[in-house]
Amino acid sequence: MRASRRVVVPGEELGVIEEYVPLSNTYVEDGVIRAKVVGELRADALRHEVEVLEARRASLPREGETVYAVVTGMRDVIGYLDIFYNEDTGLEYVPPYRGVIHISEISSSRVRSVSEIFGYGDVVRARVISSKPPFLLSTKGFEYGIVFARCPRCTTPLRKRGLWLYCYACKKVYRRRKVSRLYLVR
Numbered sequence: 492m493r494a495s496r497r498v499v500v501p502g503e504e505l506g507v508i509e510e511y512v513p514l515s516n517t518y519v520e521d522g523v524i525r526a527k528v529v530g531e532l533r534a535d536a537l538r539h540e541v542e543v544l545e546a547r548r549a550s551l552p553r554e555g556e557t558v559y560a561v562v563t564g565m566r567d568v569i570g571y572l573d574i575f576y577n578e579d580t581g582l583e584y585v586p587p588y589r590g591v592i593h594i595s596e597i598s599s600s601r602v603r604s605v606s607e608i609f610g611y612g613d614v615v616r617a618r619v620i621s622s623k624p625p626f627l628l629s630t631k632g633f634e635y636g637i638v639f640a641r642c643p644r645c646t647t648p649l650r651k652r653g654l655w656l657y658c659y660a661c662k663k664v665y666r667r668r669k670v671s672r673l674y675l676v677r
């Protein structure tokens with residue numbers, strides 16, 4: 492069996508009724524089967540069936556998957572992030588999904604506030620620990636945590652130096668951050 496994985500948009504031609512039986516999220520116009528929603532095309536050539544899986548439903552982050560998210564808010568022990576990429580599925584989320592992280596899931600070391608660990612706009616590699624929105628995230632483990640950050644003073648990308656992040660423009664060290672082993676700027 493050959494199943495295609497292609498994203499289609501509303502109105503896009505999926506086939507003809509002589510060829511396929513139109514199933515969910517499709518409509519027929521003059522014998523042509525078209526997509527009703529944005530989503531992933533499922534065309535089964537053996538069964539002669541065609542349908543569209545709605546994008547959001549098909550692409551929700553799932554428990555255990557690794558995602559990339561931007562820190563957008565911090566309130567005491569809670570961090571808010573926008574999940575924009577799923578490493579496991581290769582899918583980008585436009586618009587992003589809201590993710591939430593509790594301080595106990597950021598690091599094993601003792602910290603009192605999320606703002607001691609993350610900065611606004613930091614890109615974080617995280618694991619999804621709940622499959623329903625808002626998605627709960629965790630950055631425990633060496634390969635999780637900040638993978639990209641800019642200097643809050645001058646916006647130069649920070650470089651990893653030892654355990655900390657460093658701005659070569661301001662000559663300033665940023666400590667107490669949960670930096671991933673996979674930090675992107677060396």
Ligand SMILES: [Zn+2]
Nearest residue numbers: 642645658661
């Ligand atoms: Zn700087």
